[in-house]
Amino acid sequence: MKLQGWVRAIGVGTALAAMAIGASARAEWWQAETAHFIVYSESKKDDAEQFARLLERYDNALRYLQGYPIPGPDMGEANKVKVFRSGDIDDIAYVAGAPGSGIAGFYIPRAGSTVAFVPAREKRRDMSSVRRSSSGPTLDTEQVLFHEYTHHFMLTNFSTAYPAWYSEGFAELYSTVEFRDDGSFVGGLVPQARGAALKQLPDVRLSRLFDHKVKLTGLEQYQSYAFGWLLSHYLNFNEERRGQLPAYLAALNKGEDSLTAAKRIFGNLDTLQAELRKYKGRNQFPVMVSPPNAVPEPAVALRQLPPAEEALMREYIRSQRGVDRKEAKDVARDLSGKGAAYPDNLKAQLIVAEAHLDARNFDEAEAAAKRALALAPDSSFANFLMGSIFLARADENKDKALYAQARPWLVKAHKLDQKDPRPMIGYYMSYREAGEPIPEDALVILESAWDYAKYDALYRLILARQLLDENKGDLARSVLSPIAFAAHGTEKENKIRATVDLIDESKIDEARAKLAEIFKEAEDRQKGRKG
Template structure:
């Protein structure tokens, strides 16, 4: 079961359309698993492009290749309308969800069908799915590889820079190309001074975070791709991570911020340059591609819905569909894994447990089946605390079967926390390891931050929560009172700064309790 970027969000998972006799392909590379509707070549090209995007990010940071990465799963299917329905927001052409169960992304395989005369083209109204995917992977890459806390404007600017990366043959790529998909936005943002990017959240107006994508990108471009202010961006980021506020760091690193704002405004009207980079010792990505089996094709639409997240109303229908497929493909691992999750999401815990037993009969080391066996007992622990004890061996075995299984480590820790027992050192170390395996997951950050607060380690808790403070990718409520009511992390950080770690921990507990209630 996955949670969305908005931990407290209600999730919509509506049906999507698939042309009759559509083929499905699975492409796997070092960093990605792609499930693609359409042609074999399209699956291959998507996995290859994303590996090249990853290579570009590593090359710019002088990073070596991952030894044992945790792949991001990408579902490519339907049209942009289908993606919008799945996201629960019309006009969304792609989106990404981080989770300690594994990060997932969703993009369309084709544009929507024309609706007749007068239909507006999606043209510049919707972003290119490849730009969205590269942008979101920029967030994933930053959180996965750089433990430092970055200001919200720079987080978006960094992702925007890589969103427009131009992939060329033989390893060559160009970086810093203009964000033409923001052209209309730049017209409206012309009067937004760059210095406001450094304001604290309390001094920003509703909707100001949209400037992080345009003016923030322009500022990052100016500081990165020109020689006007060498070393100043690095110094600014260092000062922020040393504990300075964004404004304090900006004044120290950049000097007169009015002057900086004027320089950036003028820079917008110049020919923005890009750099061409030729990596040393380039090797083509290794991609394996195969067509999905009939069993996999039977459940892939419902696996997509489960991966997005289901609601109380949609979960039973998804479970019904996968259950029907499982009756035909009773020994297929992919189908059984889908059934375990779907029955759990529908709160059919006995059926989920039985499906896990079937999966373990096929493969005794099935990590997902072991994980869900433990999760079912965690659910039962709400009324019988002895079930928390029964859950722990399954979490241990799940991690032994798959040492990328961050959720098993986090839940093993929670089995002690929820039971009100003393938490052993092994479980505490496991919690930290779970966070290190999935630093892009908000849930793992919040659970670890609360533990640090309970240990009176306020500085560590604040550091862990840093990327979640004023996240511009979060949908902000127009109702300011509602926004304030849901700002658990903002209040938590304020308590930490005031030295009140007890109330800071209580805020995170309220947030986690509400997330559990909302997400079922």
């Protein structure tokens, strides 16, 4: 759900309401949960289990490659990526707001509510990572999801700022991983859907790619995915250039100019360009093959959704994708009466309460939240919803007293689940939005959310704004850098990058003002939108 206008992504239009995704009379829905994913799959039990296991194996492979523990520490249910698997590719394109595009899946990072959407009705990948269409090869579901999850993994686990070409190249490099029956996996395979672009389109000039100030053309932006893979692959596998990439990334994170650092570390860029041109002409590229049983078989907990939850899946998917004001009203209307129809199902009450909150139907939202609390007084999310209802009412009515009434619910929600970042952020925002002095415990709790929300760009902005208010420019810079360097130059100012530049120049007041512009623009976009 949306937290004071900051958590939920923008919706996609009413086309979703008419799509085939959702529950039907014969739908069979399964929930498959692993250490890092919760999959809602409209499929047979075995298929749901296999898909969830594949995703978890991918997370394990990334951990193996980085030398991290497998499966890692318990991250809490709120921080698992929820994957909605239903319909076909055409349906997913509607969900993404791009009908007819062939989009095979997409992901939305939100603190405590990260979601991904993929089709259920698609041929599973064998040893090929590509589908064929009349327009040529296109990315398959698994590769798209692997690519996006790699971004999530990077922001969650790495504190380094990456240039756009490497962020995308790194994700492409690992998205083609293939698993073998003996527990090994192969990494570094060519992304087949990029192969044609790699061979047929012109290279991106390194003097432009390495210069963050350059505004890449549309063709260069498109080609930067394939060329980013090539450059990332070459710098990772070429023995003679081993160590150059880490040195370059370290230089960027210390504030050195991107092009200057590239020339200093990589040497003559024309020479590197020629090496890459020769490299992409190879018939075979080197790959990394892990030893057998490098990736353990993940545990998967399965349950079939009961009729109450199955009946609400269509509205739940629409709500989780993100809704504007009209769509929120539509979803709430479609759920009208369903809360009372399923009084004994906690999940149903939470879905109904969240949808009515998005629609600003506060009385209906509170009634459903109270039903949820009657069923499960120790439900962290139910307590968080009650606190959020008061936050939203306070925002709607400009009533400071309501912010105070929200806090006990948010505090209880946090005590019940100390790994869910939403109550932490909500508690801090209850003071910020009220215009009251922010107490020490609220500041501490905002920073404590870092371990569970660093993949959310909006959370990073909120934290950086607070750090700048405390004159902690260096810390604010470290928070902003990973999202500031992710975009190349465009016609529109990169205000996050501009904020980082101002911090580097010790212009903290100007950095605060620039960050305030970012929040003002976000607020303006949110006008007329909820969820």
